[in-house]
Amino acid sequence: MKKTKIFADANLAVGTIDRNIFGSFIEHLGRAVYEGIYEPGHPSADENGFRGDVIGLIRELNVPIVRYPGGNFLSGYDWRDGVGPKEERPVRLDLAWFTTETNEFGTDEFMKWCRVAGIEPMMAVNMGTGTILDAARLVEYCNHPGGTTISEMRRANGASEPYNVKYWCIGNEMDGPWQIGHLSADEYGKKALETAKVMRWANGEMDGNAGPNGKLKLIVSGSSNHEMPTFPEWDRVVLEHTYKEADLLSMHRYYMYSASRKRPLEDFLGSADDMAEYIGTLKATIEYVRAKERSQKRMGISFDEWNIWTVNAPRREPLWKRAPHLLEDVYTFQDSLVFAGLMNTLLNNCDAVRAACLAQLVNVIAPIMTEKGGRTFRQTSFYPFRAIANNASGCTVRAISDSDTFENMYGSARCINEAVTHDKTKREVCVSLCNYAQETRAVELELRSFGELSASEYIEMTSPDLFAVNSYDAPETVVPHEKELPKVKDGSRISLTVPAMSWSFLKLRY
Numbered sequence: 019m020k021k022t023k024i025f026a027d028a029n030l031a032v033g034t035i036d037r038n039i040f041g042s043f044i045e046h047l048g049r050a051v052y053e054g055i056y057e058p059g060h061p062s063a064d065e066n067g068f069r070g071d072v073i074g075l076i077r078e079l080n081v082p083i084v085r086y087p088g089g090n091f092l093s094g095y096d097w098r099d100g101v102g103p104k105e106e107r108p109v110r111l112d113l114a115w116f117t118t119e120t121n122e123f124g125t126d127e128f129m130k131w132c133r134v135a136g137i138e139p140m141m142a143v144n145m146g147t148g149t150i151l152d153a154a155r156l157v158e159y160c161n162h163p164g165g166t167t168i169s170e171m172r173r174a175n176g177a178s179e180p181y182n183v184k185y186w187c188i189g190n191e192m193d194g195p196w197q198i199g200h201l202s203a204d205e206y207g208k209k210a211l212e213t214a215k216v217m218r219w220a221n222g223e224m225d226g227n228a229g230p231n232g233k234l235k236l237i238v239s240g241s242s243n244h245e246m247p248t249f250p251e252w253d254r255v256v257l258e259h260t261y262k263e264a265d266l267l268s269m270h271r272y273y274m275y276s277a278s279r280k281r282p283l284e285d286f287l288g289s290a291d292d293m294a295e296y297i298g299t300l301k302a303t304i305e306y307v308r309a310k311e312r313s314q315k316r317m318g319i320s321f322d323e324w325n326i327w328t329v330n331a332p333r334r335e336p337l338w339k340r341a342p343h344l345l346e347d348v349y350t351f352q353d354s355l356v357f358a359g360l361m362n363t364l365l366n367n368c369d370a371v372r373a374a375c376l377a378q379l380v381n382v383i384a385p386i387m388t389e390k391g392g393r394t395f396r397q398t399s400f401y402p403f404r405a406i407a408n409n410a411s412g413c414t415v416r417a418i419s420d421s422d423t424f425e426n427m428y429g430s431a432r433c434i435n436e437a438v439t440h441d442k443t444k445r446e447v448c449v450s451l452c453n454y455a456q457e458t459r460a461v462e463l464e465l466r467s468f469g470e471l472s473a474s475e476y477i478e479m480t481s482p483d484l485f486a487v488n489s490y491d492a493p494e495t496v497v498p499h500e501k502e503l504p505k506v507k508d509g510s511r512i513s514l515t516v517p518a519m520s521w522s523f524l525k526l527r528y
């Protein structure tokens with residue numbers, strides 16, 4: 019049996035983990051909103067039409083922040099269509115996803131839903147068909163207390179107090195030709211800078227000083243993936259325009275499994291290490307612009323779209339349908355292993371990644387699936403997210419590993435993929451381990467300078483069938499199982515045996 023040694027020391031911290039890296043995303047796409055989080059008449063729905071069973075599962079995931087309303091939908095969306103009396107709201111064609119949008123659910127409904135679910139909103143402003151003034155007025159609608167036409171509109175719509183939204187995305191994937199109102203990097207950078215300025219002014223921020231409710235956290239659109247021919251030049255140009263005004267640079271990436279590739283499994287299993295390379299390139303790009311700008315500010319990354327996404331299947335729903343079944347991937351056990359490795363990568367880059375949004379939260383490439391009028395089930399990806407989001411806190415500790423590697427389309431990737439976190443307040447150390455090897459491995463952990471450790475929780479996900487899935491009728495086909503707690507030798511050394519193709523999560527206390 020091959021052995022991998024992993025060393026971590028409490029004094030070698032990567033950075034503080036921002037809870038917002040466990041965020042998610044709700045777009046007006048498919049059944050994410052309608053029949054997802056919002057379904058009036060469902061047995062669990064409250065007076066607002068919010069599905070209580072779905073909120074319960076979201077709380078189980080411990081999601082702190084949700085991005086809304088898009089996504090590609092954003093670039094053709096007028097926020098005014100989604101406010102006011104529902105019976106008076108216009109019905110529009112959504113040109114991003116070729117569906118019909120009733121606007122029954124909009125900004126006010128999302129803000130109410132966030133309050134009920136205990137979630138912080140991350141709003142987005144339209145940089146495709148939208149104007150600079152449209153963005154400023156949406157900030158005014160959400161954050162200004164009253165006394166103006168726009169803020170009084172919100173009060174008339176039932177929200178007497180401002181929403182005080184802090185996080186704002188300035189557009190979505192504006193580097194993509196598929197985007198409504200696609201711009202070049204220079205065009206977008208100039209528009210984003212002017213938009214950022216008026217958004218801050220609408221929030222009462224002057225000369226760099228905070229407004230009455232603090233400063234906005236503004237996120238500018240970076241590359242939609244690292245395979246774009248404009249990457250990373252797009253990011254450099256945008257940052258050179260916006261570095262003084264923006265706080266975070268957005269990045270997106272989806273990883274796909276394709277049986278048609280020559281070595282599909284190895285390529286898919288290399289996703290986590292490829293994500294790390296992508297983040298590393300953006301870190302370097304940010305540092306280059308910071309040096310060029312002679313700035314003391316260190317901009318962070320908002321990885322506000324990431325997930326596993328099965329290779330696109332032909333669309334089976336007719337055009338212009340309301341809430342069609344789109345992108346409803348059913349995740350396999352194999353998907354959950356890659357997913358866990360991607361979460362490890364986010365943790366290991368917490369010095370730069372300050373926010374991240376799993377795309378998406380319900381029904382659309384999501385950990386939660388719903389039936390209209392009926393049941394829910396937890397996808398295989400639900401479980402690594404739940405364990406890590408509920409336990410990984412404090413800081414990530416740099417892990418040194420002698421894991422062997424395997425070749426894939428991205429280069430080389432580690433057979434044992436790990437993340438180690440340390441919370442001094444809770445006196446906890448957590449270890450997330452993916453074994454991407456085709457055989458059982460021995461893993462020797464040496465966790466120094468934490469104190470006298472003892473294991474308090476140990477779970478494992480494995481399956482004889484890499485393509486096993488959960489479903490409404492068989493919701494627990496793939497779930498984690500509790501394992502016997504391992505003994506800790508000399509207060510710091512733990513020996514584990516991890517099965518082939520498995521994910522393990524170990525929590526220790528001191």
